[in-house]
Amino acid sequence: MTPGLTQTWIRTLVVQASFNYDRLVGVGTAFAIEPLLRHLPGGADGNRFKGAMQRATQFFNAHPYMVGLAVGAVAKAEHEGLPDGAIRRLRHALIGPLGSIGDRLIWAGVLPASAGIGLVVTAVVSPVAGVLVFLGLFNGVHLALRTWALREGWRLGTGVSQALTARGIQRGLSLVGPVAALCVGLALPVVGSWLARGFTSWTQLSVAAVALVAIVFSRWIVPTFGGLRFGLAAAAIALVVGWAA
């Protein structure tokens, strides 16, 4: 990578540090793209640089690992001297796909798959091994994706949509959901058994019964309640009963 790209890559790691309700990651994107814009004609004091930075700070959102595609493509478009309207349209056109693909690929795929495998290794081998496997699997994909995204964005410029329809991405999207479901499914009994080690049979049955109630509650009765709120409610009831016991 060129020095500007390397600096931009590092800055994409903190792209969400200024996340706000007006422009979402717009300011963060501007922070990341700035090293690539310094070499525009006229330099960092020139009008082209200021115009590019002004556009870069506007409303924007994307999955943080995929944001490099937008940063690279927009920087390339700025260097090619595309008109203001075309660059704004390019930014807006990328918001939906980058969010959707990143969320499906990472948050609904690679993350639960890695966590499931990490949990199984924790239960079967050792906690430290589980953590290392989880971090290794997840960050192998994470860092590769960030690097690929920035390189492809910078290489393709306004043709960045080719990267989104690339065979690797499409194949990954079709595979990652079932793999995640398989890994979490595998992890639940293994981790449940590990967590219930040392429990009596009746206590283990009680854990299973609470789990069934939780599935019914979170899947069908109040699916929007969320694990945290369900956990807090269940814990509060148990604490009151436990305190009285």
Add this chain to the structure above:
Amino acid sequence: MTTQIVLLLLWGTVVGLDLVSVGQSMFSRPLVAATVAGVVLGDPMAGATVGAILELFALDVLPIGAVRYPDYGVGAVAAAATAAHAPGALGTGIAVCVGLAVAYIGERGMRLVRLGNTADVRRFRNALDGGGVQAVVAIHTRGFFRDALRSLVVTALGLVLAFGVYRWSPVTLQGAVLVTVVVTGAALGSAAGGVMHAVGHGAGLRWFGFGLAGGLLWVVLT
């Protein structure tokens, strides 16, 4: 003891920043955060146990778009501090309760951070719209430090809560077992319900079923 507290505060800050602001390299996942906190406290198994339970709760959350999500990482650090060196499974349930409460506080704190960032963006609007680099750097730097402060404060609150619960446990022996049973079951159920919700009714649900069957087979055979 002082060294351990300082290390836990530092680790909690790193973990809180990793949630959104820096990297998102999943140091903030409860399994990681609690196990490392357990290592710091000399009881990695207690850390991993509460971390695994909180990880199951966290599997229910998809951190999509502008959604606020619980700060399970900082919660896991507090949970590990509560569970470390407690006898057997007795401390596990109470520790997870501490972790859930701190995760909720962290979630509320994240809203304050974002409101602060929004106020900065409005304050520097003219400079941003004039293409000013200094305004971008200022807003970004302030956002970073604001989140670091949130993480540090929530970690400190979590450690105070952990110390209080460890010192003056609110439940009896039987109660502690009951709480452990309930939070463990709730975590397993939340993870299963969350995944079933995410995969829908098609092939994903079948793969989830295959996984469950494989896991059950593993448990029966070993």
